[in-house]
Amino acid sequence: MKPFEFHEPTSVEEASDLLLRHGKAAVPLAGGTALLIDIRHGEIQPGHVISLWTIPGLRDLRSNGSLHIGALLTVTELGEALLAPAVEGLRESARSLGSWQIQNLATVGGNICKASPGADLVPPLLCLDADLELQSSTKRREVPLDGFLVGPDQTAIAPGEVLTHIHVPPPPPRTGTAFLKLMRRQALDCSIVSVCARISLDTDGTTCTEARIGLAAVAPNPFRAKRAEAALLGTRLDGETLRHVAALARSEARPISDVRASAEYRSLIVAALVERAIRLAAERARGATGGK
């Protein structure tokens, strides 16, 4: 690896100042599972690596109806903390990311800010309407995750900003999520396609009142298939509706052909996984009925 200077700021303000001072020559270090590979391969050559690990308060997880996730929470820690049907899809995505070794290093904030087309945690976080808390030395703001990713390896983060927390609002009662990911092998691979669905049901336990569908690895960034979501509202999620919704989601995807799969194959898989993920999320939503 090319030499760099290593910085260990002890506050977000200090990290923000370092990022501003060194501009494009600086990168923040979270888990490092992607960053170190990019540096080793020469894809980036930072002169300054700004570790976020010496900043207190970025590894916490608080739940008070809403879920407040510190950006440096590891993927293992996230997965172990999630128990409710409404966040089961997020747990599944955490569990499927990389390998146990990777999950022990990689962080929630890193998975978001790397902005990979296939970022595993992003589809469920989109489905859960997550907001991002961004802080610099001069201000703090919250933005929706939806819209934050603006291309492969590109986010709408401003110079000097650090992602400190991810906030997930309380899902409605009778909500379930499900995450499905197709890989060439069952670990340590980027997804060919991944899909998360969130279904919220009416008090009757059958009518869909809210729906989210997040797709990854079929566009420059993970995104919500909003036309497909809209077509679920007010329905009873019957077979005909699901096939129609799956076709809509397929038409919203913009897959490419690469070493893992062809665009055509990805497109077919989107439809298949969307239908399955909706069924599974609905089943979990019904299971959540009694408790909430």
Add this chain to the structure above:
Amino acid sequence: MPITISLDVNGKTHVLDIQPQETLLQVLRERLGLMGTKANCEEGECGACTVLFDNKPVNSCLLLAVRAQGSPIVTIEGLTEDGRHAALQAAFVQEGAIQCGYCTPGFLLSSAALLDRNPAPTQDEIIFALSGNICRCTGYTKIVRAVKKATPGVVSE
């Protein structure tokens, strides 16, 4: 610019002057002479460089040594000295779960971390715990069998 770090490796404290870009893997092998930790893919795919960091398996090729301060690190040499997982290591030998041996330290550390957390893992839990380690001799069946044999809750024949 060199930096001074302090690492807790296999129960001993090492104070070292290193370059910031050195990974834990490099420091273990090149500065501490702990050659049981293997350098192979260097992108977190193969698991040959697995060590325990704060009792959790991690890829030492993806962890900067400077970041590895403050938590205990265990390598295969430490696992051997400790003796706590002697039954696991014996089971690998008895089941023929060692072929060329290159991946074995990583597999043993992932297995030890699993058994420390979960003394009676299911087949699926074993497979998940080992999914970050690759054996190019493809000896997976024997490796899984060895972990099962070493499971304290299971009576071995």
